[in-house]
Amino acid sequence: MEQKKTRGDKGSALVIGAGIAGMQSALLLAEMGTKVFLLEQGPAIGGYFPLLDKTFPTNSCGVCFMSPTPPAFCPIYECHLHDNIELLPNSEVMKVEGGGGDFNVSVIRKPRFVDPKRCNLCEACIKVCPVEVEREFGGGLEKRKAIYLPFPQAIPHSLVIDPKTCTRCGECVKVCSPGAIDLDMKEEEEKIEVGAILLGFGFEPFQARRKGEYGFGRYENVLTSIQFERLLSTSSPTQGLPVRVSDGKKMEKIAFIQCVGSRDPSCGQDHCSTICCMYATKQAMIAKERSPGLGVTFFYMDIRPMGKDYERYYERAKKEYGIEYIRSAISSIKELQQTKNLLITYVKEDGTFEEREFDAVVLSLGFTPPQTIKDLAQRMGVQVNQQGFCQTDEFNPSKTSVNGIFVGGAFRGPRDIPETVVEGSSAAASAASFLIPHRLPQPLKEYPIEGALGEEIPKIGVFLCHCGEELKKTLSLFEIILETKLLSEVVHVEEVGLACLPEDLDLIKKRIGEQGLNRIVIAGCSHREIRGAMEEMAKGMGFNPYLIEYANIREQCAFVHLDYPRLATEKAMALIRMAVERAKRSQPIRKGKQKIDKKGLVVGGGLAGMTASLQLAAQGYEVYLIEKEKELGGNLKESFYTLKGSNPQDLLNKLIKQVESNGSVHLYSGAEVLGFEKKNGHYRTKIRHQNEEKSLDHGALILATGGKEITPKGYLYGEDSRVITQRQLEKMAHLNDERLKDVHSVVMIQCVGSRDEEHPYCSRICCSHAVKNALKLKEKDPRINIYVLYRDVRTYGFYETYYHEARGKGVIFIRYDLENKPKVSLQGGSLQVSLLDPAMNSPVTLSADRVVLSAGIEPNDHRELARIFDVDFNSDGFFMEANPKSAPLDSVDRGKFFCGLCHSPNFIEDAISQGNAAAARAGSLLSKEAVEEKAYLAYVIKRLCCGCGLCVTVCPYGARVLNEEEGKAEVIGSLCQGCGSCVIACRNAASQQRNFEKDLNLAALDAVID
Amino acid sequence: MAEFEPRIVAFLCHWCTYTGADLAGTTRQQYPPNIRIIHLMCSGAVDSIYVLKALIDGADGVLIGGCHPGDCHYQTGNFKARRRVAILKGILQQMGFTENRVWLKWISASEGKLFADTVTKMVEELKKMGPNPMKQLWNA
Known part of the structure; x- marks a missing residue:
């Protein structure tokens, strides 16, 4: 070794x-x-x-x-x-x-046995490899060889040999033309x-075979959700269509079985895997889109779409897509001899048995570490x-x-x-x-200053890379070179072997010097592959990297037209002509830099806001923390114990102490936000604090403006003092309130102000909140009767274990439907709750000493703040993120972030994570001395600008402003992302984009159209 | 006479469809060589002029490729493209392009096969439509 x-x-x-x-x-x-x-x-x-x-x-x-x-x-x-x-x-x-x-x-x-630098993915080795095994990617739906590409976009982008299955026969080594394979790597x-x-x-997904009763591995049409996910990918063997791989039969009816390896202590999986309800619903929707006649049935215990906007998604699946959800327990699955269809027997909620036949069954696998x-x-x-x-x-x-x-x-x-x-x-x-x-200071890479270009006439050098002989299989490089030499302004044409390797890069460098080239065209692979190496080479010698153009004759010609060498060569020539035309017109780009004001501003001094402030301060930045109330804490002040047994009040006191004693956090409590301005590279927020107006400059903004418990409507709330909310109960329980002394029977009603017309979203925390309070009451008095009236119990993740515990301790859970909400009434001075029990299909009346409403969460009314800070909110009033999936805390505008209840209902630990995360996102921006502008910025030819402001309207980033004095539009370089929207919107061609000017694009068009 | 080979000009967005076309390449998805790809940063940056000029200069079809709705790297560029193409189609009708020669397709960076299939299909359809009617004007 x-x-x-x-x-x-x-x-x-x-x-x-x-x-x-x-x-x-x-x-x-x-x-x-x-x-x-x-x-x-x-x-x-x-x-x-x-x-x-x-x-x-x-x-x-x-x-x-x-x-x-x-x-x-x-x-x-x-x-x-x-x-x-x-x-x-x-x-x-x-x-x-x-x-x-x-x-x-x-x-x-x-060892990977293949040198990623040399492998050009010609796949000759795959053809000769004699070993075929199940492909891990996609749960074994397909086969792969012992030498393989894990998946098409794999990084490192090269083949790899699996030593476990490789027989070392050496066939691949013989056929590898770049000599990338070395079976003796150590x-x-x-x-x-x-x-x-x-x-x-x-x-990791749960091993489906451990639940033998579902027949995975024995019945060929029982799939795991991982396999079905793969099947629905457009690159799958069925091209994303729900077709049985076993016999090619189009699926007409499929079933999803939920909670396979979740909420199941019998196989050591007592937690809820949180995401299966949603991913299965997604798979069902996609499958139905691909094959509209498909019937989809879910067999489930509770449906748990408790994330932001998930409830709406579930409703859409039911109403718009007609996906059927049956609350049931699976009794058996049998394969039918002739058709290989599957017969599912299940018990419905009311205890009756039913049977149904399906073409395929998908097991929604839970997850294990x-x-x-x-x-x-x-x-x-x-x-x-x-x-x-x-x-x-x-x-x-x-x-x-x-x-x-x-x-x-x-x-x-x-x-x-x-x-x-x-x-x-x-x-x-x-x-x-x-x-x-x-932290040690990172050595900054230094590059020589780039030479000036001025009005020099273009001297273009074209380098043709044949990618280790690979392109020669399809293209006639000889002809291409001859023809390229005839193009105007082209002074040098040369063939290279692998332009990404240092040898060839040095050669190109040498030629630039020798021939005095001032524009380069690289004809070879996609610019995505080679750009990094080329730019590094160019910067190293003081050559502006934006003077290099790329003609993609590998991915767009050689690799995709193997059967048309003649036409592919012609096409390659057209692409080179286009690149040369572009090169003639391209200009050097020097990216501007906007200095950053290395300070953060956080609005809202609740849990998320304080966490974000302290985190930013810990990263070494000054923070302004604006709180409208006199006191810090927000909703945390009303929280006294958590399900997992921690004390939120300790946390609150600790945070307040830290905020108040931290020299980098400047607290403005009892303050009001008056205005907000965007400057180059920084923001300016105006506030009123202690009757004084202040302007605060900062580089990042974090909104943590919080939310509140919804005030319940109906259920005699506000009319009878024995009808209270979970939060009020929590406080009473914590303070050992006298009023809870003679309480022997408590009825909790879930989804009050959640999942209804007014609030069509799930508030995520109320189920666990009810379980928490139920356990607390049981701890104080084990004889107390507690009934929880629910629609779906959404104690996701490890909260599931507490739900289990509550049931074990005798808390009774009764389900109700939205159509048959429980009714709270007064009978001779005592409270009564009546509802229809779906398990018995008969009405039930419960007498209650206390009725506890699990009220949902709504955001504070921050319409005014949204207007001031120019951020959007969704139809429920929560702030809207740039992308709900992968940029959950970012606003579309650079430098604005959200966290806490103003983003979505969440638990204390989620709010802490969000506060930290928002600080990390802000920190990644503030850590720089200056923001480097994007290369392909928009600019304005002032002479042509009429000041109509169309570009300001279309810019998605707020990077366009009207200079009122001049009556001309301007570009804020640090905000412009270079999408080109404004270029198209401009009617006078005053808006242009660097190296994507309209005339440049038209010249490129002329060149390819011949 | 040799079979009519349509000429397609494609304007592909940097982030999704161009990358998808690259993936078609690295995964060796085969498609007919009738297409010339022009790289732009966003489908929303495809000016109607580019499309019109391509058709006037004799391209038989124009393909515009962008990110799927919701995936635009510039938030709303693909929606802008969609609106622009809708308007453009009316104008093209008046110019005498009665067939659907301008295709707007959402192809993501992972959909190499979809890109190849789209090009294959477009070439087939254009072969059925015959050459760009503008070309007849040149000989008049």
């Missing part, structure tokens, strides 16, 4: 697991200027998400919004591109020595020194909970039991993508503030 020397330093971080949480942590830390090692045990990074074609509740992908600097590519690719991130795929952590702030990590780099051990470690382990990391967690000393997920303190959700090791995402318990993104960010925030004292 080879041993390399130690790399890294105390200021760098190691992220283990490159799934969504890991990538999010890595990207944020890297943006903050921290060196990040991103380690992944598999051959490619990305975790589960490359499997997902579409995500809920948007039914789109949108994962690209995850990057801290939008617009961006898919995070997999962004991690690959980032200067501060070093990928360690195919690696495992062997040993962790030292402690927080100074870890020494031994890493084993497993494991390497590396030592890495880091200050902090972040765990982004994620989760990854089995492979159990030992690793132990070796690191990280405590895990009973279920095997990471144990964290409720009020420090991103900290593990080991100082300096942080966690986010599904290793804390199954969670959806938005929560994972939030927690990945939160872990990054904790790690960033932890690393502050150890």
